[in-house]
Amino acid sequence: MADTQPLVLGFETSCDETGIGLVRGQTLLSDALATSMAEHERFGGVIPEIASRAHLEAMVPTVHRALAEAGVGFGDVDAVAVTSGPGLTGALLVGVAAAKAYALALGVPLYGVNHLAAHVAVDELEHGRLAEPSIAMLVSGGHSSLLLVPDLAQDVQPLGQTVDDAAGEAFDKVARVLGLPFPGGPPIDRAAREGDPRSIAFPRGLTGPRDAPYDFSFSGLKTAVARWVEARERAGEPVPVADVAAAFQEAVVDVLTAKAVRACREHGVDHLVVGGGVAANSRLRAVAQERCDAAGIVLRVPSPRLCTDNGAMVAALGSRLVEAGVAPSAPDLGADSSLPVTVVSQ
Amino acid sequence: MLVLALDTATPTLVVGLAATGPDGRVLAEAALASGTRHAELLTPTVTAVLAEAGVTLTDVGALVVGLGPGPYTGLRVGIVTAAALGDALGLPVHGVCSLDAVGSGARVVVTDARRKEVHWRAYDDAGAPTTEPGVGRPEDLELPDLPLVGDVRFAERLGRDVTPAEVSTAGLLRAVQPLLEAPPEPLVPLYLRRPDAVPNVVRKPVTR
Numbered sequence: 001m002a003d004t005q006p007l008v009l010g011f012e013t014s015c016d017e018t019g020i021g022l023v024r025g026q027t028l029l030s031d032a033l034a035t036s037m038a039e040h041e042r043f044g045g046v047i048p049e050i051a052s053r054a055h056l057e058a059m060v061p062t063v064h065r066a067l068a069e070a071g072v073g074f075g076d077v078d079a080v081a082v083t084s085g086p087g088l089t090g091a092l093l094v095g096v097a098a099a100k101a102y103a104l105a106l107g108v109p110l111y112g113v114n115h116l117a118a119h120v121a122v123d124e125l126e127h128g129r130l131a132e133p134s135i136a137m138l139v140s141g142g143h144s145s146l147l148l149v150p151d152l153a154q155d156v157q158p159l160g161q162t163v164d165d166a167a168g169e170a171f172d173k174v175a176r177v178l179g180l181p182f183p184g185g186p187p188i189d190r191a192a193r194e195g196d197p198r199s200i201a202f203p204r205g206l207t208g209p210r211d212a213p214y215d216f217s218f219s220g221l222k223t224a225v226a227r228w229v230e231a232r233e234r235a236g237e238p239v240p241v242a243d244v245a246a247a248f249q250e251a252v253v254d255v256l257t258a259k260a261v262r263a264c265r266e267h268g269v270d271h272l273v274v275g276g277g278v279a280a281n282s283r284l285r286a287v288a289q290e291r292c293d294a295a296g297i298v299l300r301v302p303s304p305r306l307c308t309d310n311g312a313m314v315a316a317l318g319s320r321l322v323e324a325g326v327a328p329s330a331p332d333l334g335a336d337s338s339l340p341v342t343v344v345s346q
Numbered sequence: 347m348l349v350l351a352l353d354t355a356t357p358t359l360v361v362g363l364a365a366t367g368p369d370g371r372v373l374a375e376a377a378l379a380s381g382t383r384h385a386e387l388l389t390p391t392v393t394a395v396l397a398e399a400g401v402t403l404t405d406v407g408a409l410v411v412g413l414g415p416g417p418y419t420g421l422r423v424g425i426v427t428a429a430a431l432g433d434a435l436g437l438p439v440h441g442v443c444s445l446d447a448v449g450s451g452a453r454v455v456v457t458d459a460r461r462k463e464v465h466w467r468a469y470d471d472a473g474a475p476t477t478e479p480g481v482g483r484p485e486d487l488e489l490p491d492l493p494l495v496g497d498v499r500f501a502e503r504l505g506r507d508v509t510p511a512e513v514s515t516a517g518l519l520r521a522v523q524p525l526l527e528a529p530p531e532p533l534v535p536l537y538l539r540r541p542d543a544v545p546n547v548v549r550k551p552v553t554r
């Protein structure tokens with residue numbers, strides 16, 4: 001890879017991960033991560049103030065780890081990119097302030113970027129240039145969205161999103177009902193391997209003929225699982241954890257993949273990118289692959305490490321913006337906790 | 347040596363450039379009623395203050411930043427900005443208690459801690475702190491019998507006059523002066539309160 005491509009330093013602090021990544025062109029150089037997840041575990045969810053405090057503590061050491069892993073120095077950095085939204089305001093602001101200061105001190109341009117578009121961009125580090133247009137499905141503890149991506153650098157269109165809980169949130173809540181640890185995704189994935197996905201028929205939200213075709217709803221499913229488990233407990237019967245996990249997971253995966261494939265078909269798009277923490281779910285990956293194969297769609301899913309929030313995804317999108325000649329952010333860039341997905345960079 | 351001073355512990359964003367030494371003085375300063383927009387305005391204000399003084403970041407020899415106490419989100423913006431600037435430029439960054447930079451001489455400084463409480467700290471004739479920074483309801487505090495300076499909106503609830511005063515570059519410079527010779531301590535924000543969060547020990551049923 002030619003050294004003439006710009007080196008971009010990316011900052012991600014929208015939730016509980018302090019992610020600092022370095023990307024040159026489309027090549028991943030380093031991806032340093034500090035997480036405050038352990039501190040949130042006993043609360044069963046991310047506590048914004050705890051996350052923000054941890055970002056501040058982790059910032060400078062994580063930047064140094066990223067530079068050391070990549071074998072580069074501050075003087076090599078050509079641009080800085082930072083998640084400016086959506087996310088937790090207090091958490092976002094630590095990253096935005098840090099990125100602005102590094103950009104100012106290094107005399108390089110700064111790009112405030114959209115977290116969701118960055119989840120799509122990270123796939124380019126592993127699978128090369130994104131086909132445009134692509135459909136992107138982003139599923140995590142904080143978001144569940146279907147996007148049409150005609151041009152990753154400047155044209156991302158929302159097709160649908162969750163109307164209540166994010167997919168990852170449903171995993172967390174069902175894990176709690178089943179007495180499994182937080183975050184709920186990995187333990188449910190593991191438990192489900194021993195269970196029968198057809199043992200219980202849990203509801204598929206928003207899949208009726210008159211429902212919004214690309215929106216998601218997981219709140220009803222979560223409640224249905226809780227009611228089912230509580231009925232068992234009240235009857236004094238043992239709860240078949242593996243079966244409940246498998247049947248719940250199947251309901252989520254069925255809805256997600258069906259809607260993603262439908263979005264591809266109805267928009268005449270033959271490439272699907274899946275990202276976000278829930279994309280690490282083994283059943284989601286398997287069913288998405290089956291259904292994409294059957295429909296003639298090319299499926300791209302980053303490796304699990306890059307599906308969850310990280311700094312490399314921000315650097316990857318920053319690199320795309322530099323290449324596309326998009327104007328850098330104004331000096332008064334701030335954070336926007338509800339930044340619309342249509343705003344790729346601020 | 348030129349010192350760049352930052353403070354975001356109060357709704358007033360303070361950025362200043364000062365020269366240290368016997369003829370130490372403030373060369374340029376901005377105090378913006380920025381409210382909750384510290385993150386937006388801090389780096390542009392640094393640029394403006396440096397330009398006003400006719401210098402660049404490479405002329406700066408050290409940074410000082412207020413560690414609070416103050417509202418956490420804004421406070422962190424100043425601290426992480428100072429830490430990042432110092433890191434990228436290879437400069438020492440010294441943290442000081444923001445209250446130390448309000449007023450001078452024997453006094454009790456009071457600032458807004460939100461939730462109807464104040465942050466406060468007392469100082470002797472030489473201006474040296476005689477207490478740790480504290481937080482509490484104005485009605486409950488037994489403050490030393492010294493002039494009160496700071497946020498005048500608390501005068502009524504404190505039952506005493508408060509002379510208006512805010513964080514200033516001169517105050518930050520005065521507070522950092524004794525620290526400049528030594529290697530900087532880690533930048534630990536003066537939060538004074540624990541995060542509001544209750545551990546989730548029992549599972550609440552969604553149905554009855």
Ligand SMILES: [Zn+2]
Nearest residue numbers: 115140276309
């Ligand atoms: Zn995310």
